[in-house]
Amino acid sequence: xxxxxxxxxxxxxxEILATxxxxxxxxxxxxxxxxxxxxxxxxLEENKxxxxxxxxxxxKESLIDRLCLSxxxxxxxxxxxxxxxxxxxPVWKSNExxxxxNGLTLSKMTVPLxxxxxxxxxxxxxxxxxxxxxxxxxNCILLxxxxxxxxxxxxxxxxxxxxxxxxxxxxxxxxxxDDIDRSVVKEMLxxxxxxxxIIPRGGKDLIQFVVKNATVPTIETGVGNCHxxxxxxxxxxxxxxxxxxxxxxxxxxxxxxxxxxVHKKIANLFLPKLYDRLIERVEIRGCQETKKIxxxxxxxxxxxxxxxxxxxxxxxxxxxxxxxIFHIRKYGTKHSEAILTESLTNANKFLRQVDAAxxxxxxxxxxxxxxxxxxxxxMGISTQxxxxxxxMGLNELVTVKYTIIGNGxxxx
Amino acid sequence: xxxxxxxxxxxxxxEILATxxxxxxxxxxxxxxxxxxxxxxxxLEENKxxxxxxxxxxxKESLIDRLCLSxxxxxxxxxxxxxxxxxxxPVWKSNExxxxxNGLTLSKMTVPLxxxxxxxxxxxxxxxxxxxxxxxxxNCILLxxxxxxxxxxxxxxxxxxxxxxxxxxxxxxxxxxDDIDRSVVKEMLxxxxxxxxIIPRGGKDLIQFVVKNATVPTIETGVGNCHxxxxxxxxxxxxxxxxxxxxxxxxxxxxxxxxxxVHKKIANLFLPKLYDRLIERVEIRGCQETKKIxxxxxxxxxxxxxxxxxxxxxxxxxxxxxxxIFHIRKYGTKHSEAILTESLTNANKFLRQVDAAxxxxxxxxxxxxxxxxxxxxxMGISTQxxxxxxxMGLNELVTVKYTIIGNGxxxx
Numbered sequence: 001x002x003x004x005x006x007x008x009x010x011x012x013x014x015e016i017l018a019t020x021x022x023x024x025x026x027x028x029x030x031x032x033x034x035x036x037x038x039x040x041x042x043x044l045e046e047n048k049x050x051x052x053x054x055x056x057x058x059x060k061e062s063l064i065d066r067l068c069l070s071x072x073x074x075x076x077x078x079x080x081x082x083x084x085x086x087x088x089x090p091v092w093k094s095n096e097x098x099x100x101x102n103g104l105t106l107s108k109m110t111v112p113l114x115x116x117x118x119x120x121x122x123x124x125x126x127x128x129x130x131x132x133x134x135x136x137x138x139n140c141i142l143l144x145x146x147x148x149x150x151x152x153x154x155x156x157x158x159x160x161x162x163x164x165x166x167x168x169x170x171x172x173x174x175x176x177x178d179d180i181d182r183s184v185v186k187e188m189l190x191x192x193x194x195x196x197x198i199i200p201r202g203g204k205d206l207i208q209f210v211v212k213n214a215t216v217p218t219i220e221t222g223v224g225n226c227h228x229x230x231x232x233x234x235x236x237x238x239x240x241x242x243x244x245x246x247x248x249x250x251x252x253x254x255x256x257x258x259x260x261x262v263h264k265k266i267a268n269l270f271l272p273k274l275y276d277r278l279i280e281r282v283e284i285r286g287c288q289e290t291k292k293i294x295x296x297x298x299x300x301x302x303x304x305x306x307x308x309x310x311x312x313x314x315x316x317x318x319x320x321x322x323x324x325i326f327h328i329r330k331y332g333t334k335h336s337e338a339i340l341t342e343s344l345t346n347a348n349k350f351l352r353q354v355d356a357a358x359x360x361x362x363x364x365x366x367x368x369x370x371x372x373x374x375x376x377x378x379m380g381i382s383t384q385x386x387x388x389x390x391x392m393g394l395n396e397l398v399t400v401k402y403t404i405i406g407n408g409x410x411x412x
Numbered sequence: 413x414x415x416x417x418x419x420x421x422x423x424x425x426x427e428i429l430a431t432x433x434x435x436x437x438x439x440x441x442x443x444x445x446x447x448x449x450x451x452x453x454x455x456l457e458e459n460k461x462x463x464x465x466x467x468x469x470x471x472k473e474s475l476i477d478r479l480c481l482s483x484x485x486x487x488x489x490x491x492x493x494x495x496x497x498x499x500x501x502p503v504w505k506s507n508e509x510x511x512x513x514n515g516l517t518l519s520k521m522t523v524p525l526x527x528x529x530x531x532x533x534x535x536x537x538x539x540x541x542x543x544x545x546x547x548x549x550x551n552c553i554l555l556x557x558x559x560x561x562x563x564x565x566x567x568x569x570x571x572x573x574x575x576x577x578x579x580x581x582x583x584x585x586x587x588x589x590d591d592i593d594r595s596v597v598k599e600m601l602x603x604x605x606x607x608x609x610i611i612p613r614g615g616k617d618l619i620q621f622v623v624k625n626a627t628v629p630t631i632e633t634g635v636g637n638c639h640x641x642x643x644x645x646x647x648x649x650x651x652x653x654x655x656x657x658x659x660x661x662x663x664x665x666x667x668x669x670x671x672x673x674v675h676k677k678i679a680n681l682f683l684p685k686l687y688d689r690l691i692e693r694v695e696i697r698g699c700q701e702t703k704k705i706x707x708x709x710x711x712x713x714x715x716x717x718x719x720x721x722x723x724x725x726x727x728x729x730x731x732x733x734x735x736x737i738f739h740i741r742k743y744g745t746k747h748s749e750a751i752l753t754e755s756l757t758n759a760n761k762f763l764r765q766v767d768a769a770x771x772x773x774x775x776x777x778x779x780x781x782x783x784x785x786x787x788x789x790x791m792g793i794s795t796q797x798x799x800x801x802x803x804m805g806l807n808e809l810v811t812v813k814y815t816i817i818g819n820g821x822x823x824x
Contacts, residue, residue: 018767100784100786245822359816361816368814385629385811403771404772405774407774
């Protein structure tokens with residue numbers, strides 16, 4: 001089946017799915033959960049092929065771990081589906097209904113986007129998460145995983161389709177691209193007639209490739225060079241805990257902290273304590289001022305731009321909150337930024353003036369996540385400004401339709 | 413000044429403008445209004461140069477009319493500014509504030525997009541409208557008008573900047589590209605570092621050029637192949653009035669009706685009356701069934717796809733509401749679609765199943781417009797699904813920022 005054929009099937013299925021009652025969509029999700037359970041052995045077998053190939057190709061250990069499925073990880077996927085069943089259907093809701101002077105009544109209603117394309121790397125659980133979120137929000141989904149997880153993804157999509165066959169929802173609401181040639185991605189990126197939005201999930205290169213080549217509207221996700229600014233009035237104990245959490249709890253993710261900015265008036269007191277807490281696990285790279293206080297490596301200009309995704313932290317002493325905001329504007333990626341302070345004025349200034357998806361006062365940047373925010377699940381974290389910004393849950397997977405009810409109105 | 417230099421100035425100005433109080437922005441708008449009044453003679457003189465060139469180039473009469481400014485048209489622009497002063501500031505508002513179990517308090521706040529790029533054709537009033545909407549919503553604006561209105565636009569931007577100089581807002585919040593080479597547009601479309609969103613306003617070719625070449629996120633506007641379906645139970649008198657209004661009140665716009673679909677059971681009664689009402693002003697192109705009832709030209713397959721923007725109407729007899737929905741899915745552009753019916757079942761079916769920015773029951777499609785919807789003004793009509801759909805007013809010119817207030821929370 002060609003890519004366009006798959007897209008045509010999705011569009012056709014979308015016409016029915018878009019207005020389907022919640023209980024029918026939930027029933028389909030439930031059946032998919034049962035099917036994943038039923039096909040567990042098959043999925044694990046197929047996953048083993050991918051893992052063996054990855055080992056043969058000398059893939060990094062951490063990436064192999066992301067790729068590897070287990071009974072428990074499949075159970076987690078099923079639990080994820082059950083969580084999504086519990087979430088409120090985001091479709092055909094409105095907070096805006098008004099009547100014009102001429103008697104026309106308008107509503108701004110939420111409706112599904114239509115067909116969502118996802119291009120993702122490695123982790124096979126994205127296959128199930130993305131599908132479930134799409135289905136619940138009335139959207140069909142076209143998936144393109146990485147070649148390294150092709151067998152796992154094929155097996156998962158097979159199980160999903162088998163589940164859908166026993167449900168009121170057509171198995172055609174999901175299609176998977178198993179052609180590993182990159183040219184097929186390029187084709188996908190220009191199928192404006194069939195695909196309403198494309199969301200790339202993965203590393204910088206993938207996202208840049210998509211942004212550069214897509215004519216279909218896209219939602220950029222991912223890159224986070226996140227800062228924590230320790231203000232003059234910060235609570236030192238809490239600040240050390242927050243920075244430790246934001247740096248080492250899981251350094252390989254986009255909401256981990258990469259640079260700490262420290263107010264010069266607190267630097268002498270604060271930096272030695274930060275050093276003691278982190279130095280065994282984290283390489284610290286400091287500015288000249290930092291190096292006068294703690295014995296660390298030098299940060300060079302490049303370090304301020306870096307998303308390390310590793311046990312490395314850049315540290316810079318700044319003049320004040322304005323200087324911190326200036327640094328973040330210059331080097332940040334508008335993902336997640338935090339100020340640690342007891343000053344209401346500085347907290348408000350930072351909240352207003354820092355331009356990012358999530359801005360924190362006295363908390364770890366690691367909370368930028370659909371699950372943590374209470375959305376139940378997420379399709380990724382948008383780092384662009386249009387359509388959605390920050391974690392994308394079900395409410396970000398819809399668009400709107402104005403309905404206008406009249407009784408013969410014409411325009412003067 | 414190079415394009416990148418202009419963009420840098422806009423970004424710098426945006427840092428201040430983004431958090432400016434409403435009263436200061438309104439004062440700036442007021443000063444711009446005064447300045448347009450002051451420079452009226454100069455603007456008209458510059459506009460004359462464009463009009464004379466257009467005449468020499470044998471531009472179509474209707475386009476020359478769009479290009480032409482008068483004292484009255486400048487007064488209308490000033491009135492438009494005063495209307496925007498009266499509108500509510502869309503920035504730093506929230507309908508969503510919640511607290512997590514761990515005590516973190518989250519708000520989803522509206523914030524300006526940053527720098528908006530507008531690429532537009534002909535009508536010089538867009539210069540003033542787009543600037544005013546951008547300023548009120550805290551956004552800087554980069555304008556690229558057509559070469560045919562270059563003198564008019566330059567004069568308008570000059571007057572705007574002179575007004576801003578007397579106000580609390582920097583004159584650098586607006587920049588105009590007066591390089592008429594198309595390569596500069598191509599450059600603009602890829603300046604992701606400086607421009608947050610690009611909105612093309614104009615014909616199909618311009619919009620396609622932008623979609624094809626942009627890496628900056630874009631919002632497509634414009635093309636509308638709008639349908640009106642006359643159901644079996646439609647009120648005939650009202651239906652004739654609505655179709656006449658949607659076709660002839662202003663045929664050159666995107667929300668004008670291009671095709672009428674008529675239920676076969678009402679066709680014999682309805683079509684002769686429609687014919688009588690329209691035939692002196694409108695060329696009707698009918699399907700085979702239509703031609704059996706009224707003496708009109710033949711519609712060919714191509715006609716169903718056409719956005720005539722002219723005194724031409726395609727007419728097709730259909731089996732029922734499902735057949736009408738099927739036709740609209742196949743040929744429509746998802747802009748504005750209407751059903752004329754007294755059947756609640758069919759009205760609801762049409763509202764749910766037709767996928768378009770605006771779906772009407774018993775009213776003219778001509779109402780799809782920010783002014784008509786009560787938004788006060790509009791930046792264009794989005795025909796894509798992400799970010800905004802339908803008329804874009806001030807509320808569509810913002811993005812969001814999550815603010816998260818804690819007292820030391822870390823992620824488990």
